[in-house]
Amino acid sequence: MTARGAERGFTGWAGVVCEVAVQVVGVDGGAISLRSAGPAQELAAASGPWAGGLEELQYSAGDGPGVEAFATASPVFVTDLDQADQRWPGFMSTAIGAGVGAVFAFPLQAGTARLGTLDLYRRRPGALPSDRLADAAVLADLATTALLTDASPEGGAPWAQVDTPGHYDDVNVAAGMLAAQLRISVDDALVRLRAHAFSSGEPLLEVARSVLHRQLHLDQFSN
Structure with a gap:
C-alpha cells in the first residue's frame, strides 16, 4: 500500500488511509481534505486522480458532501447522487458526469475540534453494508488521531504537518x-x-x- 501511495505522491499516513479505504470499504476512491471554518481547504491525500479531482471540484464549487459534513459535523451519505435533487448545485452535475454514483463523507473531529473530512466515492449507486460503514468510521477516527498527533502545540490548523505541499x-x-x-x-x-x-x-x-x-x-x- 505504501509503495502504491508513493507512486501517486502521497507517502504518509493520509495516503495509506485512502488506500485502505478503497481496499477494505469497497469504494472506488477516497480522499482526505483538511478544512477550516472559512473557505480554506487543503488536499491531504487521494487514492488517485479521480478522487483528487472530485475534492478539487468541491473546493471550486464551494459545496459538496465533504463541505456539508464538515459544516454540520455529521456524516453525509448519498447512496444515489443522481436522485439527490440538486443538493449541491455546484458539485452535482459535474460529479455525476465524472461517474460518481454514491458518496460517503465523514467529518474528522474530536470533541469540538473539526479538522477536515474523509470522503469516499463509489461509481455505482447503493448503500454500503453496515460493517463497511463501520470500517470507514474507524478509518476516519484513525485519520483524526493522526491529525491531532501531528498538530502543532499552538493548536493551529495542521496544514503544514501533512506530507504534501500546499495544493491550493x-x-x-x-x-x-x-x-x-x-x-x-x-x-x-x-x-x-x-x-x-x-x-x-x-x-x-x-x-x-x-x-x-x-x-x-x-x-x-x-x-
Whole structure:
C-alpha cells in the first residue's frame, strides 16, 4: 500500500488511509481534505486522480458532501447522487458526469475540534453494508488521531504537518492579488474566482494560476 501511495505522491499516513479505504470499504476512491471554518481547504491525500479531482471540484464549487459534513459535523451519505435533487448545485452535475454514483463523507473531529473530512466515492449507486460503514468510521477516527498527533502545540490548523505541499496555495495568492487590485475583501475575491471557474468550466486552481500568470485580466472580475 505504501509503495502504491508513493507512486501517486502521497507517502504518509493520509495516503495509506485512502488506500485502505478503497481496499477494505469497497469504494472506488477516497480522499482526505483538511478544512477550516472559512473557505480554506487543503488536499491531504487521494487514492488517485479521480478522487483528487472530485475534492478539487468541491473546493471550486464551494459545496459538496465533504463541505456539508464538515459544516454540520455529521456524516453525509448519498447512496444515489443522481436522485439527490440538486443538493449541491455546484458539485452535482459535474460529479455525476465524472461517474460518481454514491458518496460517503465523514467529518474528522474530536470533541469540538473539526479538522477536515474523509470522503469516499463509489461509481455505482447503493448503500454500503453496515460493517463497511463501520470500517470507514474507524478509518476516519484513525485519520483524526493522526491529525491531532501531528498538530502543532499552538493548536493551529495542521496544514503544514501533512506530507504534501500546499495544493491550493496559488488560489490563496490569486485571491489576495485580486482583493488588493479591486479593493475588496479576500472572501469576496474568492467568490469571484469561484464564479469564474464555475461559468468557464475550469478548475478553480487553473483559474487562479491564470490570474497569477497574467493570462486573465483583473477587469474580468470587476463585476
